[in-house]
Amino acid sequence: MGDKGMVIVGAGEAGVRAAFALRERGYQGTVTLIGDEPHLPYERPPLSKGSEEAGTVRAIVASERFAEAGITFLRGQRAISLDLARHALRLEAGEILSYERLLLATGAAPRRFPGLATSDRIHVLRTVEDASAIRRHMREDGRVAILGGGFIGLELAAMGRKLGTAVTLFEAQPRVLMRGVPEKLALALQARHAAEGVELLCGVGIETIADGESGVTIGFADGRRIEVDAVVVGIGAQPNTRLAAEAGLAIDNGIAVDRHLATSDPHIFAAGDCCSFPVTAYGGRRVRLESWRNAQEQGSVAAANMLGEAASFDAVPWFWSDQYDLTLQVAGLSDGATSTVGRTLSPEAEILFHLDAEGRLLAASGLGPGGAVARDIRLAEMLIARGTRADPAALADPSVKLKSLL
Amino acid sequence: MSTWIDVCDKDEIDEEDVIRFDHAGKSYAVYRSPEDSFHATDGHCTHENVHLADGLVMDDIIECPKHNGRFNYKTGQAKGAPVCVNLKTYAVKVDGGRVFIQVG
Structure with missing residues (x-):
């Protein structure tokens, strides 16, 4: 690749993961990560949870790792316009960055x-x-x-x-x-x-x-x-698409990307809350997800493809929520399910499996204290990814290890 | 000074599985590999205070139940984002059908 380097707009989970993934894959050119907040990149999930001391901020990576990895992190800077023909990104302060490949990881804004x-x-x-x-x-x-x-x-x-x-x-x-x-x-x-x-x-x-x-x-x-x-x-969020839309990139409930996370311009990729993508496991249905793991995994895949690979993003949607001592985890998309099977792990922990008309597992949702449902939800995610037709009786029986259904 | 601590009967851990073991105010995770070897690590993920024993064992890997951080439970090695700090491991022996870990 030429010497213009890689530019990433957005220093949340997706952007940061992509920046480091470029280096982990051996990319030697310049990597510039642009964040509009004045802070080092931090984890957002703890902001709404009571598990942390008030005011503690958890960094996504230690500050010294940017220098160690040779990543230029520009904080408190906003990208204001994008010239597709010139491969140029203009920052609010006036600076213009040229890119070989660009990643838009601009996140979402609260409604x-x-x-x-x-x-x-x-x-x-x-x-x-x-x-x-x-x-x-x-x-x-x-x-x-x-x-x-x-x-x-x-x-x-x-x-x-x-x-x-x-x-x-x-x-x-x-x-x-x-x-x-x-x-x-x-x-x-x-x-x-x-x-x-x-x-x-x-x-x-x-x-x-x-x-x-x-x-x-x-x-x-x-x-x-x-x-x-x-x-x-707390009534939802809207994808930050202005930069992409004004540059003429395709928008469809977020910056529209293909299964390689490429936008309508092959030099520009998008990842995380800002993009909508086809979900392989659900016949290519287009969704936009606001979740930590999605952002992280898409950041990784986008980095690979910015370096010329053709990696498909084919993860099963997954998210979690912590409330009191309870954790909710959901894997998959349950739309289209025709039946539901329950598995009771304990009086406080339960999993619901959602199956389609052919008995294929589409989604699993679990609620329980601490990590009670995590293992089964993780295994359900693997079953979903493989398109497994699961025996409802086995799903309902907590003495049957889900691993045995893989 | 290190001590061998009696954890459980070896058949209390399934193959390719993990249990939680608490001792002297500390939590450990004790594993049985698909090759029927036994291993032990710190009980909590290095990324967040979560019990690894709730996670999934696949081959040599334990996956954290919260964020899917992955470690090799035989070596303690962190396998990439979001985990970057290795897990501490402990020596394990099986004696008379009982599993012991060496702590301290």
């Missing part, structure tokens, strides 16, 4: 509640600053409202209760985690939140949110009003 600006009392969660601001309201005498019963909202609710904060969580849908989590496990999680003292309001319409001097007043469709110290909006 805002319509008409509601963020403030000292109204927050979203993406960055370490957002997390610190939210934690300041998570006091023993505090009162916080969370809008949205997705993973971020539920994990923050658990964190709030752990810190003694009064938490009210609103979900417009009839239950939490409508997308991607089976009802049975979602209701088990709801029950746990209720037992921990979270006030859960599902199927509730919010009419007004008034950000005042001393608190935030939320008005409901039924006329009720409540007053809280702060509101966290």
Whole structure:
């Protein structure tokens, strides 16, 4: 390859993994990693979880490793435009970087509640600053409202209760985690939140949110009003596609990539939350995933392909969530499932297997304390990847090792 | 000073599997390989405080249940992102059908 080098926009999990993977694969040219935050790259999953001390930030890699690996890390810099014909990326500060291959790992941005600006009392969660601001309201005498019963909202609710904060969580849908989590496990999680003292309001319409001097007043469709110290909006995220879209790259619910993670320009790849990709295990259905492992694995595959390989990204979607001592893990996509088989590992730990009409395993979801469901979910992921037709009786019987079905 | 600690009967660990063993306030993971050899490492992943015994053993590899970090449990070697710190290993012997690990 020429001397223009490799340029990576976005210093989250996908971008950082790609930068190091280029070196691990022996690439000798320049590698430039551009992050718009003023920090060293850090792990985002802990930001919504109560497991860490308030304010601790976990670096993705130790700072000295950038110099050791010869990776130029530009922090606090924003890429503002992209010239496909010239292979040139312009930074906000005016610098223009030429690239041999470019990786867009621009992530996603939290969706805002319509008409509601963020403030000292109204927050979203993406960055370490957002997390610190939210934690300041998570006091023993505090009162916080969370809008949205997705993973971020539920994990923050658990964190709030752990810190003694009064938490009210609103979900417009009839239950939490409508997308991607089976009802049975979602209701088990709801029950746990209720037992921990979270006030859960599902199927509730919010009419007004008034950000005042001393608190935030939320008005409901039924006329009720409540007053809280702060509101966290956790209603999903949108892929950061502006740079790609303005340059003319194909966009389809994210920067559209093929199974090699190449965009519509063969010199440019995309990875992580910002891209939508065809899932091999599900007939090439296009999805966009916001998950740590997806970002990491795509970063690795993109790096290989930036160096001229033709590696396919064919991982089965997988994600996890920690709430209290419970861990939820989901492997696969359950849409299209016609039957569900349960496996009870203990009174607190259960796995649901989702099968299609031919008995092929499509997805598995597990909920239990600590690592109780992890091994079976991992094995289910392998069964899904192999397109295994699994005997429902064996799946349901906890004395049958899933490994024996491989 | 090192001591041999009695862990369990060898048949309490399945082939290509792992159990958790707690001793003197520390957690260990004790493995039986597909070749029927026994091995021991620290009980927690070096990436996060997670019990490796909840993870999956495939050949020589233990995979962390949380983030799929992989280690060779025979050597303790970390096999790449997200884990970069090797696992500490311990000597193991089988005596009279019992598994012992050497600690301290």
